Amino acid sequence: MRIHVADHPLIAHKLTVLRDAGTDSPTFRLLTDELVTLLAYEATRDVRTEPVTVPTPVAEAAGVKLAAPKPLVVPILRAGLGMLEGMVRLLPTAEVGFLGMVRDEHTLKASTYAQRIPEDLSGRQCYVLDPMLATGGTLADSVRFLVERGADHITAVCLLAAPEGLRFLERELDSVGIPVTVVTAAVDDHLNEHGFIVPGLGDAGDRLYGIAG
């Protein structure tokens, strides 16, 4: 597994405001959107392209276009939905599949409550969106789900990751047999006893959308 920490002053600045407990939901949503577009630039570094030629007003120019099959962007509901627009802004021709997952607050185990993902992902590059990589359980399960359907290249885009979760994913995803990359704006200090990232930003879903019932 490859881990890329996006080290850029604009990312660090926006992340600082995002962490601030005083930042309200509308601002949190706006900053999430902006951060994802900056992260998407790094996350799509390996997107597959094929050569094309276009006529400029002067001559033929060699260029590239995104290769088929189209990339699939997969936000993990709920919080990953806040990252969708920022990602498809850079990849407007991508298709979007949805995975609804929730982590039990006591056992910290993730479970899937909804999915709308193509049955056959053979040859597809997938971009998983989830702001928080805490224990890594949610991301490990979502990567396995996509690999079982044939995805052959997966990049996860996160805002924050915990070192414990990254270590867990490195062990778990060793055997999936395809390249997996995690792109994150920062790796934080540790997980607390409730499985929250420290210093983190709190519950990303709640900060985006309000307290879930």
Ligand SMILES: O=P(O)(O)OC[C@H]1O[C@H](OP(=O)(O)OP(=O)(O)O)[C@H](O)[C@@H]1O
């Ligand atoms: O790495 P993990 O320990 O698995 O935790 C990370 C997951 O926890 C949060 O989801 P949550 O269960 O709070 O659902 P929500 O997005 O609906 O708030 C977060 O959005 C991730 O999906």
Ligand SMILES: O=c1cc[nH]c(=O)[nH]1
């Ligand atoms: O810190 C954390 C950990 C899991 N999920 C969140 O939203 N925040």
Ligand SMILES: [Mg+2]
């Ligand atoms: Mg949540």
